[in-house]
Amino acid sequence: TMYNMERGYLQRKIYSPTMGASLKSIFLKHTKMFVDSTVVDMEEVKRAVTIRQFDDSVTRKIFGYRTVQEYYRMGSSSQRLLDIKRPFLCLSALDDPIAVEWCIPRDEITENPFGLLATTSRGGHLGWFQGFFSQDRWCTKPLEEFCLAMFKADTRPISKSPEYLKYN
Template sequence: MTHYTPTPYLRSGHLQTMYASIYDGSATKNDITYQRQLLEFENGGNASLDWAVPLTPLPENTPTLVILHGLTGGSHENYIRGLLQIIARPPINYRAVVYNARGCGFTNVNTPQLFNASITDDFREALRHIQKQVGEKTPLIGIGFSLGSNILVKYLGEEKEKTPLIAGISVSNPFDLLNSNIFMDQGFFTRNVYSYRMADNLKNIFLQNKDVMLTHGEIVLEEVLAAKTIRQYDDACTKKMSNYTTVNNYYRDASCSRVIEHVRVPLLCINALDDPISIAHSIPLDEIKVNPYIVLVGTKHGGHLGWFEYTYRPSRWIDKPIAEFMIAMFQAKSGVQLDKETALESAKLIRKVRFPSTPPLTPA
């Protein structure tokens, strides 16, 4: 059985996480280009969709991957571009679109509402737009990274059988935002490095949209700028713009762990057990065990959005099981297998990965 072996000098979760934040991925840096669409929501807010530009025209009903980025991220992130170099290029050649949430992916907002983990209606509306554009018969799979995976799984749990997605993939999901945040604030390193850095990124997006955000009467600029942790930022901004009485209530409401047992499409969840941000203690094991639609993969190493392997020029192992699962789901939906030559090329590209023993993928 093929398994994940971390880069020898990146064996700790902290090292994997920090390397992920500075990883250049030069092989994918300029290979993937996008065509952007601005998305106007029914409530007046806005976001954007970045469609990966194919090398050649794609046939009608080409399987399509819908991607949700992490906190303050976007289509520019190296973990997204690296995956697209495999999925959106020959021989696999699927269509892919990145959903940039409010204020993310260098998309300015026009209402005082930024990226919010509790809001699934935005993604729901974006998905309707995507489905209309690619056609009702086009199979869609959603994949979320970090906080984006929490939004995806929360959406899937709310929608149950009604989602147009045939499957979902969750990577480095925090699952329980309140528990993960408490853990992060308790550790000196996690509070003063990870939480501080992420709060800084949130403040930068706020400042890029300062004039619009300050039209919300309850948000005070000085309080936002004084935030040194995610919790302090959410208390000064997110709680107010989303009308929560406390930050804890926001975290509870936003956590996908509340609804994951209601997911009714095949869902692959991959988390590293040494992830210092999306901690293993927050994985809702009991809820996953009672849901036969979910496959949970926990690796001993990998950090947060890391999973780097090889000593020389490390690259992400995680792209391989993602690609394998995606191909299997699209083929199961269409009933069409890859031709022999394409299958061999795909196998060489992603190297077959077999998952550990888990609950069955389809309901009994």
């Protein structure tokens, strides 16, 4: 999806700089935490304009990645979808301007017998609003129903042991 953020005009000129400025603003409010940091260069952060520039100057360094591309690659869930051994639901809007349709890892989701992909024609990136002026999102209801059905179908005894919490 970061490739897409640098590809289209709106993504390059509006979405990425807007989200980059937002991330930078939040980060700069907490500069006290990084005063003695040898990891983050504050001048480099201040020069960051796009999401990629912010991630390159802050995020990848904090998490120990050598490059921003390595951070994006390793941070992507798509490379782990085939290893999931519990039912999971992926919900995606086909009009999402950031996580565009061709970015959906369809093969990985459908190859996993536990995977379920649900797409909607509209919904945007953080959308699925119930109406044009509504702040309520309709997607919470089917997501809640999916989670409740999974909890109901899980007949294993409840345990707090670490073994129970394993993903495999």
